[in-house]
Amino acid sequence: MRKTFVPFVLVTILVAIGCAGPSGDTNVARTAPSQTYTMEQFMKTVSIGGSSFNPDESKLLVSSNETGVFNVYELDLASGVRTPVTEGDDTTFAVAYMPNDERILFTRDQEGNENNHLYLRDTDGTVTDLTEGEETKEQFVGFSNDLANFFTINNGRDPRFFDLFEWDIAGLSKRMVYRNDTGFDAAAWTPDGRWLVLSKTNTTNDSDLFVLGLSSGGEPVLMSDHEGEANFAAEDVSVDSSMLYYTTNVDGEFATLKRYSFVDGSHEEVFATDWNVSYAYFSRLGTYRVIGTNEDGYTKIRITNEISGEEVEIPNLPAGTVTGVAFSNSEKLMKLTLSSDTMPGNLFLYNIETGDLKQLTDTVNREIDSNDLVASEVVRFTARDGMTIPGPLYKPIAASADNKVPVLLSIHGGPGGQSRAGYNASRQFLLNHGYAIFAVNNRGSSGYGKTFFAADDQKHGREPLWDCIDAKEYLKTLDWVDQDRIGIMGGSYGGYMVLAALAFEPEEFAVGVDLFGVANWVRTLESIPPYWESFREALYAEIGDPETDEEFLRATSPVFHGDKITRPLIILQGANDPRVIKPESDDMVAAIEANDGIVEYVVFDDEGHGFTKNDNRIEGWNAILAFLDTFLAAESHP
Numbered sequence: 001m002r003k004t005f006v007p008f009v010l011v012t013i014l015v016a017i018g019c020a021g022p023s024g025d026t027n028v029a030r031t032a033p034s035q036t037y038t039m040e041q042f043m044k045t046v047s048i049g050g051s052s053f054n055p056d057e058s059k060l061l062v063s064s065n066e067t068g069v070f071n072v073y074e075l076d077l078a079s080g081v082r083t084p085v086t087e088g089d090d091t092t093f094a095v096a097y098m099p100n101d102e103r104i105l106f107t108r109d110q111e112g113n114e115n116n117h118l119y120l121r122d123t124d125g126t127v128t129d130l131t132e133g134e135e136t137k138e139q140f141v142g143f144s145n146d147l148a149n150f151f152t153i154n155n156g157r158d159p160r161f162f163d164l165f166e167w168d169i170a171g172l173s174k175r176m177v178y179r180n181d182t183g184f185d186a187a188a189w190t191p192d193g194r195w196l197v198l199s200k201t202n203t204t205n206d207s208d209l210f211v212l213g214l215s216s217g218g219e220p221v222l223m224s225d226h227e228g229e230a231n232f233a234a235e236d237v238s239v240d241s242s243m244l245y246y247t248t249n250v251d252g253e254f255a256t257l258k259r260y261s262f263v264d265g266s267h268e269e270v271f272a273t274d275w276n277v278s279y280a281y282f283s284r285l286g287t288y289r290v291i292g293t294n295e296d297g298y299t300k301i302r303i304t305n306e307i308s309g310e311e312v313e314i315p316n317l318p319a320g321t322v323t324g325v326a327f328s329n330s331e332k333l334m335k336l337t338l339s340s341d342t343m344p345g346n347l348f349l350y351n352i353e354t355g356d357l358k359q360l361t362d363t364v365n366r367e368i369d370s371n372d373l374v375a376s377e378v379v380r381f382t383a384r385d386g387m388t389i390p391g392p393l394y395k396p397i398a399a400s401a402d403n404k405v406p407v408l409l410s411i412h413g414g415p416g417g418q419s420r421a422g423y424n425a426s427r428q429f430l431l432n433h434g435y436a437i438f439a440v441n442n443r444g445s446s447g448y449g450k451t452f453f454a455a456d457d458q459k460h461g462r463e464p465l466w467d468c469i470d471a472k473e474y475l476k477t478l479d480w481v482d483q484d485r486i487g488i489m490g491g492s493y494g495g496y497m498v499l500a501a502l503a504f505e506p507e508e509f510a511v512g513v514d515l516f517g518v519a520n521w522v523r524t525l526e527s528i529p530p531y532w533e534s535f536r537e538a539l540y541a542e543i544g545d546p547e548t549d550e551e552f553l554r555a556t557s558p559v560f561h562g563d564k565i566t567r568p569l570i571i572l573q574g575a576n577d578p579r580v581i582k583p584e585s586d587d588m589v590a591a592i593e594a595n596d597g598i599v600e601y602v603v604f605d606d607e608g609h610g611f612t613k614n615d616n617r618i619e620g621w622n623a624i625l626a627f628l629d630t631f632l633a634a635e636s637h638p
Helices: 039-043 425-432 450-456 463-475 493-504 521-526 530-543 550-555 558-564 582-593 614-631
Strands: 048-053 059-064 071-076 082-084 092-097 104-108 117-121 127-129 138-143 149-154 163-168 174-178 185-189 195-203 206-213 232-237 243-248 256-261 267-271 276-282 288-295 298-305 321-327 333-340 343-351 357-359 377-382 388-394 405-411 436-438 481-491 512-515 569-574 599-604
Touching: 039 425, 039 614, 048 092, 048 321, 048 333, 048 343, 059 343, 092 138, 104 138, 117 138, 174 185, 174 195, 185 232, 195 232, 195 530, 206 232, 206 243, 243 276, 256 276, 267 276, 298 321, 377 463, 388 463, 405 463, 405 493, 425 436, 425 614, 450 463, 463 481, 463 493, 481 493, 493 512, 493 558, 493 569, 512 614, 521 530, 521 550, 521 582, 558 582, 569 582, 569 614, 582 599, 599 614
Parallel strands: 071 092, 232 276, 405 436, 405 481, 481 512, 512 569, 569 599
Antiparallel strands: 048 059, 059 071, 059 092, 071 082, 092 104, 104 117, 117 127, 138 149, 149 163, 163 174, 185 195, 195 206, 232 243, 243 256, 256 267, 276 288, 288 298, 321 333, 333 343, 343 357, 377 388, 388 436
């Protein structure tokens, strides 16, 4: 096994999703959308994804929410027909086919509690829960190159840390490969089984990689020795087990791709550009290398034939950006995911041997005219201290100097997330109903260099919020914006920014829309899940330590300043949210109501930290639209 592992604990509380690129589409010249659509119509557009080919490479295992909840399907590559594998109300995602038979691995949690288990569906339909312990989290991390084993990490032994296990595919017996007692995360393992690469998060701006000899019984050896702050991330290991490919920003603002020799300990640069290298990996046999870069919020993919050295060009792809590439085990077939602002993600199949390209899915709801969808433009403005702040701006079709429209600042999660272009049903829903959206990437956002990323540390509720106010001032310079009708909206950390804006700058925004947002930093940091242990100190360095910085955290927690909130607010909350627990929102609502403020509160009993079910998403965004129509679109507003 040489594929790198994706840990459960991310550098962010909730990263905003959406990695699509420019669509190449332009709106047909018109002064208004052809019609107004419901959220139900937008949610009929299917979200679908999957990367695992079955052994004879005739099918693809995918996850689809076509029934309203994500379940697992087999997609026939010849006909495009999808056959359900799982059903139920709990969100279920495809993992992989077993490489030598039609058994299927999939994962699900229970009503958003994030305790994902790994399940095996046998060829006769029998389903076995492979994860021991109700509170255990388990994640599949890859197959061995010889396809005889697969690997998982789980926290069943110690809720704080994830151990690495190797499973025998034939008999499903498992053995512990690495016992994690120190908070290191297993990051990669060489195919020959000699070396394990471990990662350690020091702060959100600094991390390290270590190499552990599995047969020597020694201690992990630091391979990322550096001065100052820099991040290091393992990406993949060469087929011959000689090289670790990793990304790092140790040499500048942006992450480059390098490789480290297990043989002599040398380092060598492989690829660099003026933006972050987000990831890099190889096909199973090492013939193809994929590099993804984040270029101003758009993902760019580079595929190289490692034997010939030539770039792989995919002919006749529609306009858009390739956001996901996967190879079949034989390396004859390539799956691509293509999307844009105005085109939902679709799956394409490329036959490398014949050069044939085939579209496997058509996910858009045909009730929606694609010319009624809006593409973004990345704009920039200068903040009060001179820092340049970027973000995608979405202008409704009907907006003009003669028809000024209300605008919502949309703030991503994180803190270190990034608002990126890409299809988003709820965003297009609001645009279709006449609301412009400016997805501000305030300081602290990822993708714009490590200085920009670190610029919000210990400054939450102040400088990042001031960027949002400066974004409002920028919007006021646009002749199609109604200067008096600018609101703020966000989820998770973005929800915190909404609450902070209304509490600490109460006269700036007309309304607030908070989805699953942090209201009380003290409570959030004291109640983080145990499996965030390896990231706890980094989170404290970013936000504050609840033991030593309680005064600062109370000062920057909106729940303690609810009496200052005078503008209308709507709060959406999942009852099972393990990250921002429901009592935070309960207390926030109570604090506002105690001062006779206007607050609407919508709780979803079967959701966690974000929406996973279409019915809830429809209910939630319908409530948001009704709120906006009442308090932001009205001619007379507070």
